Amino acid sequence: MKFRVILAGQWRWSRIVIILGTVIGFALPILSVQGATNDDRGLRPIELLLWLQGWGILYPLLAAGLGLLVAMASWAPDHRGRHVHTLSLPIERWRFLLYRFIAGVTLLLIPIAALLLGAILASKGAEIPPGLRTYPISLGLRFGLATLVAFAVFFAISGGTPRTAGVILGSLGLVIALQVVAGAAGINLHLFDAAQIGLFSLPGPLALFAARWMLIDV
Amino acid sequence: MFNRILLLLALGVAPLAAQRASSTPPDTTISRLLRERDSVGDLWRRARDLVVLQDSLAHVASIGRLDTVTIGSIRIVTNRPDLPFRQAAEAYWPILDSLYGDDARQLYDRPVPIQVVKPPRKREKNAPKVEQWGQIVQEDVSVKDLIGMLRSMLRVRQPDSALRGWLPGEIYPSFFGDSIENSEAYISLVTSGYEIGRRCFAGDIPSCAIALRLDDGNDSMVAATIVTPAERRHRVDMMEGYFRRNRDLEGLAECRAGSDVACTELVRSVPPHMIPHPLATQARMLLLRMAIKAGGREGYHRLMSDSTSPIGVRLARTAGMPLDTLVSRWHATVTASRPLPVSISLEGILAGLGWVVLLGYFGLRSSRWRMG
Numbered sequence: 001m002k003f004r005v006i007l008a009g010q011w012r013w014s015r016i017v018i019i020l021g022t023v024i025g026f027a028l029p030i031l032s033v034q035g036a037t038n039d040d041r042g043l044r045p046i047e048l049l050l051w052l053q054g055w056g057i058l059y060p061l062l063a064a065g066l067g068l069l070v071a072m073a074s075w076a077p078d079h080r081g082r083h084v085h086t087l088s089l090p091i092e093r094w095r096f097l098l099y100r101f102i103a104g105v106t107l108l109l110i111p112i113a114a115l116l117l118g119a120i121l122a123s124k125g126a127e128i129p130p131g132l133r134t135y136p137i138s139l140g141l142r143f144g145l146a147t148l149v150a151f152a153v154f155f156a157i158s159g160g161t162p163r164t165a166g167v168i169l170g171s172l173g174l175v176i177a178l179q180v181v182a183g184a185a186g187i188n189l190h191l192f193d194a195a196q197i198g199l200f201s202l203p204g205p206l207a208l209f210a211a212r213w214m215l216i217d218v
Numbered sequence: 219m220f221n222r223i224l225l226l227l228a229l230g231v232a233p234l235a236a237q238r239a240s241s242t243p244p245d246t247t248i249s250r251l252l253r254e255r256d257s258v259g260d261l262w263r264r265a266r267d268l269v270v271l272q273d274s275l276a277h278v279a280s281i282g283r284l285d286t287v288t289i290g291s292i293r294i295v296t297n298r299p300d301l302p303f304r305q306a307a308e309a310y311w312p313i314l315d316s317l318y319g320d321d322a323r324q325l326y327d328r329p330v331p332i333q334v335v336k337p338p339r340k341r342e343k344n345a346p347k348v349e350q351w352g353q354i355v356q357e358d359v360s361v362k363d364l365i366g367m368l369r370s371m372l373r374v375r376q377p378d379s380a381l382r383g384w385l386p387g388e389i390y391p392s393f394f395g396d397s398i399e400n401s402e403a404y405i406s407l408v409t410s411g412y413e414i415g416r417r418c419f420a421g422d423i424p425s426c427a428i429a430l431r432l433d434d435g436n437d438s439m440v441a442a443t444i445v446t447p448a449e450r451r452h453r454v455d456m457m458e459g460y461f462r463r464n465r466d467l468e469g470l471a472e473c474r475a476g477s478d479v480a481c482t483e484l485v486r487s488v489p490p491h492m493i494p495h496p497l498a499t500q501a502r503m504l505l506l507r508m509a510i511k512a513g514g515r516e517g518y519h520r521l522m523s524d525s526t527s528p529i530g531v532r533l534a535r536t537a538g539m540p541l542d543t544l545v546s547r548w549h550a551t552v553t554a555s556r557p558l559p560v561s562i563s564l565e566g567i568l569a570g571l572g573w574v575v576l577l578g579y580f581g582l583r584s585s586r587w588r589m590g
């Protein structure tokens with residue numbers, strides 16, 4: 001009962017984002033292969049791959065955008081009301097946050113499912129040249145996980161205190177300052193490279209975003 | 219210093235001049251003056267040479283000490299031997315040697331001058347400008363960058379025009395690793411826009427030989443790479459301007475009207491170099507490297523020493539095996555080099571779920587919620 005109330009509230013705050021994300025997620029795979037794979041008028045295989053590579057940039061952007069906006073929508077009313085209402089509710093704080101987190105994940109499953117459906121339909125309708133294959137399930141799965149990771153990141157950041165945000169930003173600033181000082185002193189220090197590898201390579205949190213987002217590939 | 223040298227020369231030459239003068243019979247004033255002019259001119263040339271030598275010695279002194287790093291046949295002349303030149307040469311020499319074989323010995327006579335300079339931020343403000351005598355690198359250069367530099371600077375004898383017509387550019391060792399470049403050959407084969415490429419991918423080895431343009435000297439084989447009527451029509455459409463300039467208007471009209479015979483004749487009339495290769499450079503480079511390596515240490519030399527035979531014959535001789543066998547091996551290598559698919563791995567799934575749970579936990583543990 002309590003979860004349904006929280007879910008209903010979450011839907012009210014983020015329905016526009018969810019609906020828009022659902023429409024875009026469903027349309028993206030279908031639009032990407034529209035007219036590109038027709039045997040007579042379509043693109044040659046290498047051109048097709050380059051074409052889809054261009055469309056592939058939109059998937060991680062959509063995933064990150066959905067995660068950010070839904071996480072912000074989860075916390076916006078509390079930030080406006082200074083958490084007075086939520087702190088006065090007869091529910092443990094951690095349980096309330098857990099319900100809120102799960103509600104956000106539940107709502108995000110709608111655009112994820114829409115993209116998966118769109119990818120499957122696009123794969124069924126496309127005439128694939130020999131040697132190339134379609135990856136609708138993989139694309140949908142990657143999109144789903146990337147969206148949830150983005151939501152979790154921004155949920156954690158939005159739920160933090162200004163001090164937490166300060167610590168995070170201060171750490172980032174420290175890394176930048178160290179890199180600048182090391183560069184001026186001629187010391188061979190590549191903190192950004194190390195951070196990039198740590199974040200964007202498995203098992204880093206952003207590894208899902210750094211992969212190739214292709215509906216059709218070799 | 220210069221004046222002392224000049225004086226010593228003058229003192230050395232003067233007795234000789236006097237001796238020569240005393241051994242000749244008495245002559246006129248003009249002859250004597252002419253001889254003195256010649257001796258002064260000779261003196262002047264010697265002094266000039268000495269000045270040039272002195273200047274070059276002074277210049278060498280400003281370069282500083284130079285050392286040579288030698289690994290195999292790679293010789294690097296540098297002013298900073300303490301930098302990782304040895305590591306770079308040790309990493310690159312086996313790659314060079316495996317491709318060029320005995321021909322790599324030519325590199326020994328062509329040392330590579332590499333001049334190390336300080337990065338701009340470390341240079342003194344009013345430091346004198348240093349004249350360039352070698353390839354400039356900064357002192358914080360990495361081993362990987364040095365290997366890249368050696369790759370661009372070290373070349374054995376250049377391919378002949380026939381070989382360059384088949385594979386443009388130079389023959390160089392694999393830089394990114396065989397797996398990456400083999401994957402590129404796979405993609406080239408899979409994404410070939412030609413039916414002959416698709417047949418090759420499906421396993422038809424004679425089609426591979428045609429797709430790779432391993433012709434037996436017959437230019438019509440180039441036209442044989444375009445095997446379907448649709449492809450011939452497409453090629454004619456793409457080259458309409460060429461046929462119009464050559465006044466093949468009748469054939470052009472017939473081809474457009476649907477006559478495949480006319481299209482075929484038009485395609486056959488096109489010079490071979492104007493018809494694109496069905497497969498990209500990477501695929502042909504892979505075949506070439508396979509042929510050289512199969513031929514052992516003399517492979518590269520055999521390839522370079524025959525510039526008249528058709529490419530297929532040259533590659534077969536280089537590899538020391540029949541052409542069909544070489545192409546079959548190439549096909550097996552390419553089809554086994556499919557790049558990693560874009561499907562998400564189990565590791566990726568678990569990592570993603572793990573981060574969702576972990577970050578969600580951090581969100582629940584927010585200190586905003588812990589009061590008192």
